[in-house]
Amino acid sequence: MSMAGALAIWRRDMLVLRRSIMSEMIAVIAYPLTIYLAFGIGMQGYIGLVEGIPYSMFIAPGLITMTAVNAAYSESVWSLWFHRRVQFTIESYRVTPVTVSGIVCAKLFSGFTHGLVKGIAVGLVISLITPFRFPPAHLAVYLLFLIPGSVLFSCAGVISGTLMDKPETIGRVEAVFIMPLIFMSGLFFPLSSYPQVIIPIVRSLPTTALFEGARQALVSGNVSFGFLILLYTTALSAFIAAVWIFRRKMAE
């Protein structure tokens, strides 16, 4: 695999991100911040403590994580679709020495970087408007979850952007799979709210491993190794699947 080629594509994506960062940030921050203000602050008085912590603190890690993984997914899916179907730049990359795996890796890493930058931005805004401060050690443990989570969603984006030829289909996948998976994973409520029989199924979802594991890491500094293994295994499988699917599609 050509690292120089992959790096060139990633640098291109970062140049474009740098140019549009201010306008993008407003949109990226507005959505989670609205949810945070409405649920975390508006509903706080009605909900009280959840799992021993204020509701606004309970949902904060999930909102940061959601922003990061959503950004990773959106960047990968739309970038790949746009470059493949509209701008035909993927084809112009493919007649250079960069390999197909190099293109996928570049797009994955771009999605991951978008996620990281936007997640950090939302985290900073939330920390500005709330009194909560997470210790640096917790933040480091949190990254153990956020990194494979962003990679996983970036891979999902690459797969969708490779397989979907119509933009409306991409929107449907987001509405039917991505958002329900995020919301079902205990972003706004504890997993104990589910009926007992459903809890093992929900806990086996990689999104639960991400959101629940990330919350535990950020709030209490705990590392759930079960969640961590599930998350890393799924991210690795998704990466292999993304490269394989992209290769097959390009060979058509």
Place this chain on the structure above:
Amino acid sequence: MTAAITTRSLAKRYGNLTALDEFDLEVTRGGIFGLLGPNGAGKTTLIRILTTLMRPTSGTACIEGFDTASHSREIRRLIGVVPQENSLDRYLTARENLELHARLHEMPVTSYRKRIDELLELFGLAGRQNDFPDSYSGGMQRRLVVARALVHHPRILFLDEPTTGLDPQSRHAVWDYVKSIAGSMTIFLTTHYLEEADQLCERIAIMDHGKLITQGSATELKERLTGGALYEIEFGGNADAFAATLGNLSCIRKLTLEGNRATIELEHWECLSALVAALAGNEIRRISLKERTLEEVFISLTGKGVRE
């Protein structure tokens, strides 16, 4: 001498559809080679295989001696490709588009900066190098795509319908640029414009239904079609009056009379003196040699039917 491009029994099938059928071609190094064919003839499939974007179903294709199936990366270092679509990155400036291409070819910064300066100058884009391609005219965008394909000094340049959609001025400008770089590399061009092939290409191949029909220089192809010389004679009066006189000449292969004009296909040009002698004393306003066009060759070989 190794050929620049060689294909042997190359075939590509999509289910029941055969896009390329036992296609054999050899393109020698240097010069401009033109590939003509109607829509659906298999030109794009062939160019996609040669540029390593697609694998053939069977047969082999070699670029500068490298097999496209097993040495695609080596081949991609040697080729420059101008696709049918502009495929420019609209979020990057013209210069940044070229820089990205240079980095994809792993060129060192010091060498690609100079090269990009040269190309922007050569293609008349230096003054607009920091503008985004969306603000360019169609002709300028096309020139930028050609410049991008040349950044890494390719040995073979593939031009897939490079002037489609351009106005005549822009088309001629692209031709001039292509001619100016022709000496330094092999250029493989596909086009719908027969005038383009006639103007640019030293050798031309015509394909249809996935098969190679014929190849040669434009002159050879025209001669092969006519087999003889074609003259047009304009008389002072109605040409029908000369039908009997002309009909008696054995070296006339084909005679068409229309108004005061006769179009005559001779077996060979030496017959012209016999023709002039036969018409001596009659009022002849003009005798002209009628050049066969490449379009006539093309239509005669591929038919007039519209392809989907």
